[in-house]
């Protein structure tokens with residue numbers, strides 16, 4: 549819709565963000581890079597990452613004609629996600645206003661007017677997963693109920709560790725001490741926290757827990773896997789999701 553050079557010029561002169569090739573080749577490359585190429589950028593704190601992501605989203609819309617509803621922009625914290633969204637919306641409106649006044653773009657004025665920046669999906673991975681799983685759930689299935697970390701911890705202690713008095717199992721304690729590199733301060737809550745870390749890794753790495761348990765090279769591993777299994781069964785039977793399970797389910801359904 550909008551020519552790249554006009555887009556760049558508007559960003560530099562009206563948003564006062566110098567992304568020109570001469571002065572800022574890295575940001576220029578990142579914002580401009582072609583539509584079908586995956587991009588992986590490593591950049592330090594305060595170096596202009598959020599600026600680049602916001603401008604890139606706007607470039608996709610203005611220059612490449614991408615429908616805002618098909619754009620998903622995510623960050624790690626709610627605060628950063630909110631900041632990203634507000635920058636996209638504010639800059640989007642400013643640029644739109646500018647292009648609509650440009651006689652060279654009178655033929656796309658209607659199209660510009662109709663752009664709905666609000667349709668861009670932003671958020672943390674967890675809240676996007678929660679929202680989309682809720683929106684696209686099968687008929688008769690209730691929205692995922694996501695539990696906070698402290699509830700997950702309490703569940704792990706109750707169903708994972710109190711079951712069969714696992715919290716007192718020597719092999720399990722030895723293995724946890726080995727994972728942590730020390731047995732110092734190994735109380736119930738530390739044991740639970742470590743098991744929950746392993747559980748999250750199992751989810752992220754798509755580990756087959758029973759296979760992992762069968763091939764264990766430490767007597768504590770099968771006990772740890774049993775605790776994780778009991779915890780997972782409890783989540784399933786109560787239709788609860790912790791953050792790791794939520795991401796896993798989102799990933800599974802998106803395949």
Ligand SMILES: Nc1ncnc2c1ncn2[C@@H]1O[C@H](COP(=O)(O)OP(=O)(O)OP(=O)(O)O)[C@@H](O)[C@H]1O
Nearest residue numbers: 564565566567572592593594595596597598599600
């Ligand atoms: N090309 C640019 N021209 C002018 N100012 C810029 C440019 N890029 C970034 N800035 C400014 O530099 C500051 C830091 O930018 P930004 O917030 O995008 O960085 P960040 O890498 O996301 O930071 P953080 O690590 O804190 O999240 C902001 O005030 C931003 O407006």
Ligand SMILES: [Mg+2]
Nearest residue numbers: 597598599628
């Ligand atoms: Mg940032």
